[in-house]
Amino acid sequence: MAPGTLLYAQSGGVTAVINASASAVITEARARKIKVLAARNGILGALREELIDTSKESAAAIRALAHTPGGAFGSCRVKLKSLEADRAKYERLLAVLKAHDVRYFLYNGGNDSADTAWKVSQLAQAFDYPLTCIGVPKTVDNDLAVTDTCPGFGSAAKYTAVSVREAALDVAAMAETSTKVFVYEAMGRHAGWLAAAAGLAGQSPDEAPHIILFPERAYDETQFLAQVKKVVDRVGWCVVVASEGIQHADGRFVADAGGGKDSFGHTQLGGVASYLAGRVKDQLGLKVHWTLPDYLQRSARHIASKTDWEQAQAVGKAAVQFALKGQNAVMPVIVRTSDAPFRWKIEAAPLSRVANHEKKFPPTFIRKDGYGITDKARAYLQPLIRGEAYPPYGNDGLPKYVALKNVAVKKKLPAWEG
Amino acid sequence: MAPGTLLYAQSGGVTAVINASASAVITEARARKIKVLAARNGILGALREELIDTSKESAAAIRALAHTPGGAFGSCRVKLKSLEADRAKYERLLAVLKAHDVRYFLYNGGNDSADTAWKVSQLAQAFDYPLTCIGVPKTVDNDLAVTDTCPGFGSAAKYTAVSVREAALDVAAMAETSTKVFVYEAMGRHAGWLAAAAGLAGQSPDEAPHIILFPERAYDETQFLAQVKKVVDRVGWCVVVASEGIQHADGRFVADAGGGKDSFGHTQLGGVASYLAGRVKDQLGLKVHWTLPDYLQRSARHIASKTDWEQAQAVGKAAVQFALKGQNAVMPVIVRTSDAPFRWKIEAAPLSRVANHEKKFPPTFIRKDGYGITDKARAYLQPLIRGEAYPPYGNDGLPKYVALKNVAVKKKLPAWEG
Numbered sequence: 001m002a003p004g005t006l007l008y009a010q011s012g013g014v015t016a017v018i019n020a021s022a023s024a025v026i027t028e029a030r031a032r033k034i035k036v037l038a039a040r041n042g043i044l045g046a047l048r049e050e051l052i053d054t055s056k057e058s059a060a061a062i063r064a065l066a067h068t069p070g071g072a073f074g075s076c077r078v079k080l081k082s083l084e085a086d087r088a089k090y091e092r093l094l095a096v097l098k099a100h101d102v103r104y105f106l107y108n109g110g111n112d113s114a115d116t117a118w119k120v121s122q123l124a125q126a127f128d129y130p131l132t133c134i135g136v137p138k139t140v141d142n143d144l145a146v147t148d149t150c151p152g153f154g155s156a157a158k159y160t161a162v163s164v165r166e167a168a169l170d171v172a173a174m175a176e177t178s179t180k181v182f183v184y185e186a187m188g189r190h191a192g193w194l195a196a197a198a199g200l201a202g203q204s205p206d207e208a209p210h211i212i213l214f215p216e217r218a219y220d221e222t223q224f225l226a227q228v229k230k231v232v233d234r235v236g237w238c239v240v241v242a243s244e245g246i247q248h249a250d251g252r253f254v255a256d257a258g259g260g261k262d263s264f265g266h267t268q269l270g271g272v273a274s275y276l277a278g279r280v281k282d283q284l285g286l287k288v289h290w291t292l293p294d295y296l297q298r299s300a301r302h303i304a305s306k307t308d309w310e311q312a313q314a315v316g317k318a319a320v321q322f323a324l325k326g327q328n329a330v331m332p333v334i335v336r337t338s339d340a341p342f343r344w345k346i347e348a349a350p351l352s353r354v355a356n357h358e359k360k361f362p363p364t365f366i367r368k369d370g371y372g373i374t375d376k377a378r379a380y381l382q383p384l385i386r387g388e389a390y391p392p393y394g395n396d397g398l399p400k401y402v403a404l405k406n407v408a409v410k411k412k413l414p415a416w417e418g
Numbered sequence: 419m420a421p422g423t424l425l426y427a428q429s430g431g432v433t434a435v436i437n438a439s440a441s442a443v444i445t446e447a448r449a450r451k452i453k454v455l456a457a458r459n460g461i462l463g464a465l466r467e468e469l470i471d472t473s474k475e476s477a478a479a480i481r482a483l484a485h486t487p488g489g490a491f492g493s494c495r496v497k498l499k500s501l502e503a504d505r506a507k508y509e510r511l512l513a514v515l516k517a518h519d520v521r522y523f524l525y526n527g528g529n530d531s532a533d534t535a536w537k538v539s540q541l542a543q544a545f546d547y548p549l550t551c552i553g554v555p556k557t558v559d560n561d562l563a564v565t566d567t568c569p570g571f572g573s574a575a576k577y578t579a580v581s582v583r584e585a586a587l588d589v590a591a592m593a594e595t596s597t598k599v600f601v602y603e604a605m606g607r608h609a610g611w612l613a614a615a616a617g618l619a620g621q622s623p624d625e626a627p628h629i630i631l632f633p634e635r636a637y638d639e640t641q642f643l644a645q646v647k648k649v650v651d652r653v654g655w656c657v658v659v660a661s662e663g664i665q666h667a668d669g670r671f672v673a674d675a676g677g678g679k680d681s682f683g684h685t686q687l688g689g690v691a692s693y694l695a696g697r698v699k700d701q702l703g704l705k706v707h708w709t710l711p712d713y714l715q716r717s718a719r720h721i722a723s724k725t726d727w728e729q730a731q732a733v734g735k736a737a738v739q740f741a742l743k744g745q746n747a748v749m750p751v752i753v754r755t756s757d758a759p760f761r762w763k764i765e766a767a768p769l770s771r772v773a774n775h776e777k778k779f780p781p782t783f784i785r786k787d788g789y790g791i792t793d794k795a796r797a798y799l800q801p802l803i804r805g806e807a808y809p810p811y812g813n814d815g816l817p818k819y820v821a822l823k824n825v826a827v828k829k830k831l832p833a834w835e836g
Contacts, residue, residue, distance in 0.1 A: 041595070070590060071587075076594055076595040162720050166717040166719055167713045171713065173488045173492050173493045174489070176462065176492065177494040200814070289712050289713060292708070292709055292710045293709060293714065294708060296581050302580050303720055303721070382815065385815035387811075390806070396803075396804070397579070397618070397725075397805065398583060398618065399583070
């Protein structure tokens with residue numbers, strides 16, 4: 001019996017190491033003589049039968065994929081609804097899988113993707129189509145249930161901690177006659193994971209970041225400004241890290257406050273750092289600078305965490321191994337067995353336990369005053385940013401990131417009308 | 419005769435490698451048995467007689483200084499005016515130098531610092547005080563005359579090119595269902611050097627950055643938006659790099675347009691990227707993200723250019739050598755002797771040729787359509803970002819940046835009343 005084909009797809013926001021998972025999937029499948037197709041732009045490509053034949057890529061290209069950020073086959077922000085509501089889509093998906101003799105479906109993403117993979121596995125069983133569905137974890141948001149962490153988070157966390165430490169040295173040197181307050185906006189609409197990671201940049205209360213604003217704590221402007229003033233009076237300068245998701249006590253996002261229209265009717269794109277900087281300037285009269293790293297923080301493969309990179313590859317490799325063992329509807333998750341020395345292993349967790357759950361940021365990770373992280377948070381976060389995994393560089397001074405050929409597989413079905 | 423003491427001070431915005439110059443100065447001076455004092459917070463420390471005894475730092479600390487960003491002794495934004503207007507300050511400075519038997523004054527900064535060093539040398543001559551004054555070049559703005567480039571620029575340029583390439587991979591992967599336009603704001607109030615460096619991230623017109631906005635070209639909104647649309651239509655997505663200094667045809671800074679007050683009377687801190695993103699959203703209806711790296715771009719020692727790092731050390735070392743040879747009122751400048759292979763050497767240039775001059779961004783570096791760089795620009799910029807010079811990392815996943823002890827020298831003069 002031919003072993004069948006494996007379909008791999010990426011979903012949601014990409015990371016610095018999702019391609020490392022892809023590389024591991026392809027490498028492991030090749031070693032086991034399994035053909036790997038990839039969907040172009042995630043689930044959209046699967047629905048449209050836009051598949052990529054990864055066998056056309058050289059071994060060197062697949063190795064280089066492991067150090068290339070972004071999503072090599074394209075990703076998408078498309079969530080399939082329930083089996084009932086999106087029945088036609090699920091059936092189309094199954095038709096595409098069947099047409100290409102796909103027996104293993106690996107979906108690399110977050111919560112929604114775990115849910116989709118789980119539903120596809122249910123439908124395949126209902127249709128008596130032999131298909132093994134695996135969710136492969138990924139997200140800088142670090143909000144997947146069960147797994148100790150999500151590949152992608154550790155590298156974004158390392159970027160955050162390193163950037164805050166570096167910028168703080170700049171501010172410290174200039175504070176006497178220039179910028180006294182620096183505000184760094186970290187990703188995290190729903191949870192303070194990346195803002196917390198910034199806390200690794202310093203140890204003592206006088207080291208940056210002096211103030212972290214978590215979405216888990218209501219933003220109190222009076223208290224915040226008083227805290228900034230206190231730090232500037234004591235230290236001479238102040239570094240603030242704010243999660244993009246911080247909210248006022250009534251639930252309004254602080255980021256929305258800065259938006260609106262200017263006097264010309266032009267859209268004002270605000271953001272949390274911009275808003276906070278404006279308040280510091282207006283209310284405290286201090287010179288302030290701010291940064292919004294935005295996508296830089298999740299694509300910064302040049303400063304990837306080695307731990308994260310290894311875990312991204314480990315989940316990719318395990319996904320193929322689980323698939324070939326017929327472990328249907330599971331996700332390879334990271335199980336931490338020890339903080340110090342840091343030890344972890346991969347286990348299979350049922351998708352039912354991952355999908356539609358959310359890992360919350362633990363209240364015990366936030367310092368009593370609300371503006372910093374606890375030792376418990378450090379113990380959890382620190383190993384995740386440990387180690388460097390530099391990409392190779394060319395003589396042009398730039399990382400050698402690979403662009404795959406992405407050769408299309410011939411379509412076998414009528415065009416999708418979805 | 420005792421060889422006298424050397425005073426080193428940092429000035430203006432710090433960079434990822436100004437401490438590498440400091441490290442080289444101290445190392446070279448130590449090898450020649452010259453005592454090195456450093457001024458706390460630049461020229462302010464010299465005026466206040468707040469001097470630091472660098473002999474209290476270990477050899478290991480001085481080595482570590484070479485890979486630590488920021489300004490280890492503090493810097494400042496204070497410009498001394500003409501000898502007439504600021505006579506009292508210059509005389510106080512000379513009094514402090516005399517009190518501590520300073521015979522060599524090394525001022526590490528940009529244009530203004532070169533000017534100050536030059537004026538101090540004139541005053542010392544007028545007072546018949548034997549003092550050798552040297553300007554040590556530094557600035558991410560790359561606007562110093564005579565020298566081929568300014569230490570600090572190459573590392574910021576590398577950060578820019580690498581970050582743009584990485585973010586572009588993110589945008590490319592997500593464009594079908596998410597962000598189609600990404601705007602990156604580069605430092606450069608007066609010249610497009612860093613924005614131009616972003617151009618190294620891509621080669622062909624379809625590679626990011628697709629559009630660079632230079633302060634040297636008037637910003638034409640209609641044309642810009644048409645260009646964005648054209649790129650999105652052709653490529654599927656578009657990365658824009660904008661210099662913070664871009665201006666409308668009438669000379670108004672685009673960055674100022676986004677500012678003002680919101681409906682609550684709160685200050686809106688705009689910026690160029692935020693403004694452009696708003697226009698793209700309003701006028702083209704495309705999903706847009708933007709980044710303002712701000713200080714991250716000039717403090718990113720973790721992705722420093724090896725060329726830049728070596729040049730920063732070379733100017734520091736040469737500064738001491740010139741000083742000891744009595745080459746008064748000069749600056750060690752970088753002379754490029756060949757693009758490919760890249761070759762350079764250090765020469766002494768009179769401060770009179772550097773101070774109060776400005777290196778302009780060459781019109782020949784901007785592509786005919788105004789939105790990209792030429793081959794000539796590439797030939798100049800590319801060697802400057804070549805090579806990596808990683809700092810060592812600890813087991814905590816963070817770079818091992820050094821904090822000096824900065825032991826104060828006992829004051830000998832009355833407090834400064836300036």
